[in-house]
Amino acid sequence: MRCDVVVVGAGPGGSMAAKTAAEKGLRVVLMEKRQEIGDPVRCAEGVSKARLSSMIKPDPKWIAAEVRGARLYAPDGSSIVMSEDKSGDEVGYVLERKIFDRALAMEAARAGAKVMVKTRALDLLKVDGSVRGVRAMRYGEIIDIEADVVIGADGVESKVGRWAGIDTSLKPGDIEVCAQFLLYDKSIDDEYCEFFLGNELAPGGYVWSFPKGENLANVGLGVIGSRSEPGAPVKLLRRFVERRMPEARIVEMVVGGVPVSGPIERTIADGVLLVGDAARQSDPITGGGILNAMQAGIMAGEVVADAVSSGDTSVEGLMVYEKRWRESIGKQISRHLDLKEFFIKLSDEDLNNLMHSIQSEDVSKMDLRGMLRVLIRLNPKMLWELRHLVM
């Protein structure tokens, strides 16, 4: 089989890349190793309304809930409230990703991409060292799909980059390891996303509660890998839920890892581009990666269309992608990496003090950066090394 571009992985990044490339007239294959796109979910499903809407028209079919804002708790229980439009990329809509991911793949299909499920990429096809497509296993049979370009959108477990000589393996400090329950409990606030900080609760991470309507919520936590131990996320989550909502009814369980390495050295090779979690483009501080993956996917689709039509799919031909994502989403990812490296060192006392210092200020209309600016003004000594982030 022959096409112009093979996209490996039908998550938000891959589907947007495939849709964009197909709309530009390329022959696109979108392959997904799972037999059901979007399932099992590995996500808390929170996204910012405005940013999502700039890329796709929101559809009630895949929106579980809309929230008014976020409440952030320090270890001692003191809290602040942020409004929805200022709370960052994870707050606004809570999605139903099983439906959302399939809807995005359908968009790609409608644009003309050939979608292949239960088709797992095994390796890159190479001729004289340059990439010529993908070898895959489909329904148990080996097939070769020839293409000028391969887009690796294969998520946290990505191999496409490694096959192309880009080492994307994550060190323990580069990954948040997570566990989550979808649960029903009367204490769930249907209108606010909640974040709980604390080294006891989630070392180097946080606990989240993202409501999905009618007292149902994704309640989960992430632990920085360097401070985790075998099974820690599940153990800590069970403890959190038993203590805070002993009556909760758990109806689904999720585990997973989110890359928090910040931008990796390169995301392109001859005939290869990486997008989304495969390119480690998730946000190091929030762990949000849906919107960055989608935006990177769109950029990759556009760049590949140009590269294929100009006949240059080498690193040089694809360089525009590298530049474009670093100049857009890459800036925030880099800033948030610095913030994360600082944040994971804070003790519970530090976290409490920071929270107390900001409680008397009106932060409800501030975004993360504005809040950081105020925090630095109020705690200059402690936060001195972060001042470059708000200038």
Added chain:
Amino acid sequence: MITVNRYVCGYCGACVGVCPVCALELVETWIEVSDGCIECGRCVKLCPTGALSLEEAQR
């Protein structure tokens, strides 16, 4: 040797992403371990469910 407790594993792929030598693969709902494993233990430490173990006896 890395062993996977399939009754515990949540097939999330985190271990695949952290393995420095690409020795693991997530196939639908199970983890396959290849010969390349250098027994560094990174995947064991990072598994959110605690499904992985390095069998001491065979080291």
